[in-house]
Amino acid sequence: MPRRTPPRAPITSPAAATVFELLLTQGPISRVEVARRTGLSSAAVTKAARPFIAAGYLEELASGERVGPGAGRPASPLAIRPDREYFVGIKITGDDLIGVVTDLRAEVRASRHHALGGHDVGHVVSAVAELVTELLESGDFRERTHCLGVALSGDVDRESGQVRYSPFLGWRDVPLAELLEDATGLTLTLENDVKALTIAEQWFGEGVGASTFALVTVGAGIGSGLVVNGGLVSGAHGVAGEIGHVPVAAGPLCHCGGTGCVEAIASTEAIVARARLVTGEPGLTMDQAVDRARAGDLAVRDVFAQAGHAIGLGLAALVNLFGPERVVVSGEGLSAFDLFEDQLRQAFAAQAFGSAARCGLALRPLPFEEWARGAAAVAVQSLFSPGQP
Amino acid sequence: MPRRTPPRAPITSPAAATVFELLLTQGPISRVEVARRTGLSSAAVTKAARPFIAAGYLEELASGERVGPGAGRPASPLAIRPDREYFVGIKITGDDLIGVVTDLRAEVRASRHHALGGHDVGHVVSAVAELVTELLESGDFRERTHCLGVALSGDVDRESGQVRYSPFLGWRDVPLAELLEDATGLTLTLENDVKALTIAEQWFGEGVGASTFALVTVGAGIGSGLVVNGGLVSGAHGVAGEIGHVPVAAGPLCHCGGTGCVEAIASTEAIVARARLVTGEPGLTMDQAVDRARAGDLAVRDVFAQAGHAIGLGLAALVNLFGPERVVVSGEGLSAFDLFEDQLRQAFAAQAFGSAARCGLALRPLPFEEWARGAAAVAVQSLFSPGQP
DNA sequence: AATAAATTCTTGACGAAGTTAATTTATGCT
DNA sequence: AGCATAAATTAACTTCGTCAAGAATTTATT
Numbered sequence: 001m002p003r004r005t006p007p008r009a010p011i012t013s014p015a016a017a018t019v020f021e022l023l024l025t026q027g028p029i030s031r032v033e034v035a036r037r038t039g040l041s042s043a044a045v046t047k048a049a050r051p052f053i054a055a056g057y058l059e060e061l062a063s064g065e066r067v068g069p070g071a072g073r074p075a076s077p078l079a080i081r082p083d084r085e086y087f088v089g090i091k092i093t094g095d096d097l098i099g100v101v102t103d104l105r106a107e108v109r110a111s112r113h114h115a116l117g118g119h120d121v122g123h124v125v126s127a128v129a130e131l132v133t134e135l136l137e138s139g140d141f142r143e144r145t146h147c148l149g150v151a152l153s154g155d156v157d158r159e160s161g162q163v164r165y166s167p168f169l170g171w172r173d174v175p176l177a178e179l180l181e182d183a184t185g186l187t188l189t190l191e192n193d194v195k196a197l198t199i200a201e202q203w204f205g206e207g208v209g210a211s212t213f214a215l216v217t218v219g220a221g222i223g224s225g226l227v228v229n230g231g232l233v234s235g236a237h238g239v240a241g242e243i244g245h246v247p248v249a250a251g252p253l254c255h256c257g258g259t260g261c262v263e264a265i266a267s268t269e270a271i272v273a274r275a276r277l278v279t280g281e282p283g284l285t286m287d288q289a290v291d292r293a294r295a296g297d298l299a300v301r302d303v304f305a306q307a308g309h310a311i312g313l314g315l316a317a318l319v320n321l322f323g324p325e326r327v328v329v330s331g332e333g334l335s336a337f338d339l340f341e342d343q344l345r346q347a348f349a350a351q352a353f354g355s356a357a358r359c360g361l362a363l364r365p366l367p368f369e370e371w372a373r374g375a376a377a378v379a380v381q382s383l384f385s386p387g388q389p
Numbered sequence: 390m391p392r393r394t395p396p397r398a399p400i401t402s403p404a405a406a407t408v409f410e411l412l413l414t415q416g417p418i419s420r421v422e423v424a425r426r427t428g429l430s431s432a433a434v435t436k437a438a439r440p441f442i443a444a445g446y447l448e449e450l451a452s453g454e455r456v457g458p459g460a461g462r463p464a465s466p467l468a469i470r471p472d473r474e475y476f477v478g479i480k481i482t483g484d485d486l487i488g489v490v491t492d493l494r495a496e497v498r499a500s501r502h503h504a505l506g507g508h509d510v511g512h513v514v515s516a517v518a519e520l521v522t523e524l525l526e527s528g529d530f531r532e533r534t535h536c537l538g539v540a541l542s543g544d545v546d547r548e549s550g551q552v553r554y555s556p557f558l559g560w561r562d563v564p565l566a567e568l569l570e571d572a573t574g575l576t577l578t579l580e581n582d583v584k585a586l587t588i589a590e591q592w593f594g595e596g597v598g599a600s601t602f603a604l605v606t607v608g609a610g611i612g613s614g615l616v617v618n619g620g621l622v623s624g625a626h627g628v629a630g631e632i633g634h635v636p637v638a639a640g641p642l643c644h645c646g647g648t649g650c651v652e653a654i655a656s657t658e659a660i661v662a663r664a665r666l667v668t669g670e671p672g673l674t675m676d677q678a679v680d681r682a683r684a685g686d687l688a689v690r691d692v693f694a695q696a697g698h699a700i701g702l703g704l705a706a707l708v709n710l711f712g713p714e715r716v717v718v719s720g721e722g723l724s725a726f727d728l729f730e731d732q733l734r735q736a737f738a739a740q741a742f743g744s745a746a747r748c749g750l751a752l753r754p755l756p757f758e759e760w761a762r763g764a765a766a767v768a769v770q771s772l773f774s775p776g777q778p
Numbered sequence: 779a780a781t782a783a784a785t786t787c788t789t790g791a792c793g794a795a796g797t798t799a800a801t802t803t804a805t806g807c808t
Numbered sequence: 809a810g811c812a813t814a815a816a817t818t819a820a821c822t823t824c825g826t827c828a829a830g831a832a833t834t835t836a837t838t
Contacts, residue, residue, distance in 0.1 A: 041797055072813040356628035430827075
């Protein structure tokens with residue numbers, strides 16, 4: 001586990017955590033309304049809120065516009081003070097580091113992007129530490145920052161802060177949390193990148209208020225994070241959300257050993273390979289393929305269409321199995337989503353079963369710093385929701 | 390909601406429910422061990438157990454064989470007294486009623502099978518009431534029976550006890566719980582049949598001790614019940630677990646409007662249709678098809694093999710998405726599982742991603758009264774686990 | 779046999795967390 | 809001004825579970 005004991009915001013009881021989480025994610029709400037939504041008594045809300053107000057995390061807003069009958073003491077909604085604490089989030093890829101500073105609401109206040117020189121642990125640790133310093137000095141952040149979130153792709157144990165396996169970095173069993181806590185002096189939360197993005201979406205994005213939803217990322221790989229009954233699905237053996245390896249076609253072999261995986265059709269690599277095949281140009285890049293398709297090359301357009309079809313079927317499988325309220329599809333691959341959105345939605349609509357099709361489907365490109373914001377959101381979550389692992 | 394307020398077993402606190410549930414599902418355990426497994430103090434266990442012992446639901450066993458170092462006061466494990474209360478479970482199909490009486494552990498003590506004359510509500514209600522009476526009089530059950538569980542296929546609201554939609558019975562919005570409580574004098578719990586079977590498996594079967602697992606039924610339809618982080622997945626729009634409509638092939642159209650659904654390949658109806666095609670015999674039945682395949686007819690064997698393949702791929706999709714600890718495959722279709730087990734396991738093993746493949750896969754035929762036992766298990770659950778809906 | 783050590787179970791005092799019900803505060807309406 | 813109304817607060821009380829001490833029941837040792 002992370003060596004540093006995390007700074008504990010004034011969470012004095014389960015009720016305090018519930019109240020604060022609601023206010024953090026659902027904006028200013030009066031005490032009475034908080035009580036109604038959480039099922040607590042309004043007396044309990046008053047007690048829970050007091051220490052947060054005293055410590056500067058919450059403030060009372062002047063009573064807003066009146067809604068109900070028109071008499072009675074006006075409500076003074078409780079609101080987060082986002083500047084009370086800052087968080088650093090870092091995403092580590094094989095090639096670079098992306099870092100952000102966010103406020104309590106996970107709104108980005110500063111961001112930096114560094115190339116990553118090498119993959120050995122010591123090098124990465126000092127590069128991250130340097131990036132953190134640079135970020136903290138880019139504004140008046142230092143004395144109100146105590147938590148750092150780090151996200152990377154691969155098998156990561158949040159509890160222990162270990163990187164069990166990272167293919168991109170070539171790491172196995174690296175105690176990254178410990179190393180980075182020593183190097184930065186901040187309390188660290190380490191999480192898988194897709195899970196981090198899912199948590200950001202659950203607390204501060206499309207998933208707010210939904211007890212069950214999914215985030216799907218499309219890019220070099222295709223993966224997803226699932227939230228069911230309010231909790232992130234982790235998988236008994238550490239595998240979950242592998243929508244990229246759901247079989248949806250008879251055809252292509254996948255690097256995983258399976259056949260017809262979504263990822264074997266719709267990953268960046270698969271699309272490029274197929275575009276090279278249909279154009280006969282072995283040097284074609286993704287950007288060029290996108291240009292060709294947008295210019296009207298029917299063969300290349302069809303490659304994207306098939307990718308959209310495969311993703312749509314994968315989404316339908318996901319939705320038929322667990323019936324989320326909403327699904328967000330995002331990732332680098334979505335920068336070209338004009339090329340496959342139609343096919344994706346059509347395949348999804350045809351295959352989603354009954355009222356599962358009513359599930360909202362949001363497609364949205366993913367700015368690169370969003371990954372780092374996800375890491376920061378995980379840090380926010382572990383500060384205020386000690387329940388989560 | 391059901392009109393009758395349920396008889397409340399001596400559940401005096403959350404801890405009492407936790408302790409009793411553990412003992413009910415995991416057999417005799419000493420107080421100290423219960424404390425260890427639940428995270429409660431041993432004092433809390435003593436207090437929680439007392440009223441259950443007083444009311445005859447639990448008893449203290451004579452100390453069993455000693456395990457540890459060898460000194461100290463021997464443990465006297467707490468054990469359920471299964472005869473303390475009986476439960477009736479009824480499964481309603483389009484053609485018949487299957488009913489059982491079970492004890493607290495959901496062990497079947499008596500069972501009956503009636504044909505169902507018609508589908509109108511009044512008729513079904515009186516047929517069920519008659520079956521209940523017959524069951525209760527078939528042994529010394531009456532005065533220790535207060536709860537009835539009813540399971541049927543379709544869209545069912547457990548909370549309100551309403552049948553929202555049942556295709557087999559042709560019902561819409563029938564307040565069945567209310568009607569049956571009046572007719573039988575028992576407290577009723579109504580649940581979807583697959584969910585009921587899943588709950589039975591979660592509490593008294595393969596799912597015991599697993600926080601995440603799945604039950605898949607293969608027969609006229611193909612469906613599944615999913616348990617994630619200890620809770621049954623319900624779907625935001627009432628749809629979940631529809632593994633039957635996960636697309637796994639390019640080919641056949643499904644009655645749902647989709648393409649390549651597992652159900653379009655591996656349901657009883659699909660198998661029979663395909664067997665008729667390959668044999669050229671339009672009158673072939675399922676039993677005959679099974680006989681032909683077992684006798685070595687290669688074309689028919691291949692029909693079953695393809696069904697096994699499709700189910701295996703569907704399971705892989707499920708496992709890649711959720712990562713359950715265990716999966717149980719069951720249903721009427723499993724009576725012929727010698728004909729597709731190999732293909733099923735092979736397709737599953739090839740497509741399951743990474744360590745998700747370590748998930749245990751149990752194939753097992755489903756005795757017809759198991760459906761009714763599922764209904765009884767739901768009644769047991771709603772008596773002792775008020776938290777569940 | 780007597781004593782020590784180990785382990786389970788029980789008891790009663792205590793404390794944390796949240797509820798209920800009464801009270802205070804702040805507003806609109808007449 | 810005076811009353812109605814609704815939000816927020818306060819204080820007493822309830823509930824649940826922990827803690828720490830001790831009773832119970834066994835094995836091991838002198």
